[in-house]
Amino acid sequence: MKSRSCASFDIICKSLHIMGRLNREFEATMRVLMLCLATLLMAVTPAGAADHCAVGVYRFEDGGFIDVAPGAGDGLRWRLPDGRTGALTEQAGAGWTSTMGWTGRPDGTEITLDCAQGNLRFNGRMAARIALRVVETQFAVDGAMLAGRLLLPEGGDKVPLVVLVHGAERTAARQSYALQRMFPAAGIAAFVYDKRGTGASTGHYTHDFATLAADAVAAMAEARRLAGKRVTRAGYQAGSQGGWVAPLAARMEPVDFVIVSFGLAVSPAAAEHELLATDMARAGFGAAETKKALELSQAIETLIDSNFQSGYERIAELRSRYSPEPWFSKARGSVVAPVLAMDEAQLRQVGPGIAPGISLYYDPMPVLRNLTVPQLWVLAGDDAVAPPGETMRRLAYLTAAGRHVTSALYPGADHGLYLYETYASGERVSTRAPDGYFTMMRDFIQEGRIKGNYGATLAGPNP
Template structure:
């Protein structure tokens, strides 16, 4: 009987959760890449000559590269290496940028980002900086390029990498960063995902459960690369000309705080030739936008002219005076993310779900196993069956829903139908969590009355899972408004 009740609870909960997840999936857009991994492909410009090269890295890799110059360009042009943003890095992602710069008389070198030692869960900004330095060395050796006028251009993640490379390579002539972060990667990522939740109208505990808690757990497990990388030390060593450009409607990089951080660090370096600009009507990639979440196909007005004009002036010896202009839109400040606590470690975050699944699922499976073997099934209280069903549904549903949000979070989050700022799926999971807690309290008051030691052991394992469930559900926001 108790098994039947548990299965009924499990089935009802699963049916409800499945229906709501189906509704959410029906209203969601197709899965897309994260904004930080986007690039733009443009039609090749016949006025621009392309030369295929290879960048030898310090650890023995060879990275295919493309040099672009005007077909009828004069020799000894200023040159610029394009340093990738996050994600897989084929050089074609930056064809539009490379051609726009080349048309203005700036030789550009774009190279494929390394795959060895770089992935979603592994990367080293120090190693990526070495790759950028190697590309700049290759560019200096080209007859089309003036070796004394070679600089770096870094986009997004490249805004952490390119300043580090420039700080290590004193022959870097200038630095341009676009959509660069003045805060650490973990702080930036949690802010960006929180902004997406704000845009979707989500409030309450799901915001942290999606935008903060998973990243802290990944960090504790060593699976969030370079979480606390500090860009300030490299910036505080730069006295070369620096141009920083941000989209006013950037929703991935906090534009206001990043400008402030760059200004403070460059002032600390005694830099007298930096230019910081915020471009209106531009998103993270400096394409046109209406709200920062949509992206047009064209560069925002003024962006290309700003970069090409600035680089041309610097290469011509006309060093700009320090200036800061433009106002960004940052809907909320970033929040500091302290190092993970012990309960966010791998052994806790992997061990707790294992205990929950074994305790909840094992309660019903052991009864089934005994019945199949022809042994008598020890009766348990009905709250025990409810606890097993509701608990298992909540654990499985929570990971399924949070995984769905992560998998479909591109430029925006689509959480499904909502009520008062809470997605119905999440509300259903919270209700099941409360039901499980109440059932655990009721079942714990009755488990000693179990007829024999086998039944008491089975119930004790279930009670242990119930005890673990309460802090686990609280940590993931299920028992928080």
């Protein structure tokens, strides 16, 4: 999800966010669209370097840590708690080279990995592998057997527990989520599981929020069972689509906290409307053009609601009517452009498998209004997939109504809570996470409150 080299369907294929993000240049979307769709439909987790001996988290002598995770292809990726990250590529006979974020540019980092000794050297600093306690498990829920993993900090001290709730990706969370190791390195037990129909989990891949929430509840129960008496407090951390799932799970079975990262407090359809309105405003168009763009979006919603079986005539009619107008090519959203890039035959073939079970008009507010669990919402100010505007307004309403909701907005961050560079083509490429993001989550999990602004704009019950 770090480079907009792959089309992103906010509503119908958020599963691509871990691999690519929407390029608002229509030509680039066209070039990669079919490749992205093929990847999505395969629902296969890339092996990458998941089994590389260096994958793990390492402690520096000063107490800090660095995580090494699987990267693209056979590469690896390092991450620091302050948000800095780099891609590692092994050079034959010459060790590893590092490039900044997802830019592909050398970042000057010197890193040596020593699997035999269980350590690494990072810019002259030695770090030793942290001996986390890792428990692999499987648990049954609603016709599926889900693969999970509990990671406990060293020692036997009592610790808080966080269950990581996935977004809509089809990759295996147990392979790709660095937070599964970073939280334990910070003294927090973490439970990660492969979403149904992905990785080692059985069942059918779905976007049905109720089903996914039931899965999260079952994951929490399994995590508590495995962690036993070491758990003090427990809750969820959820990204993107998980922002609809985790609060619903917490409503089903109470927990001690919920963290939502780059999620939405509006329906999927409303989010797409907000993106289209932003598209029109940025291109200098007004209310009349925005109304037409929304008309197009609503026709596409009808298509999706029919499981791509009907609604093609209406889309063809609107395309014929509006395509000569200047605003038409600027109406990207995260669904409109990719759908318009395909013909009816293509959509009928791939559409039904893209977002099975999705509820475009699911409104999370009834759940959020009745949720008494303390919540931390961390949003990206420049999110091109999950626009934060209306979500921030709704969170402010919840806070004013007495709900324990704290919201944090990182200006200049895009989906995934990544800062980015913009190329001349308009493509955004991620560079790093904001400094303070991980620390904010850590403090909220450990203490139920945050202790500053962590570089973000805050609203809600803060000290």
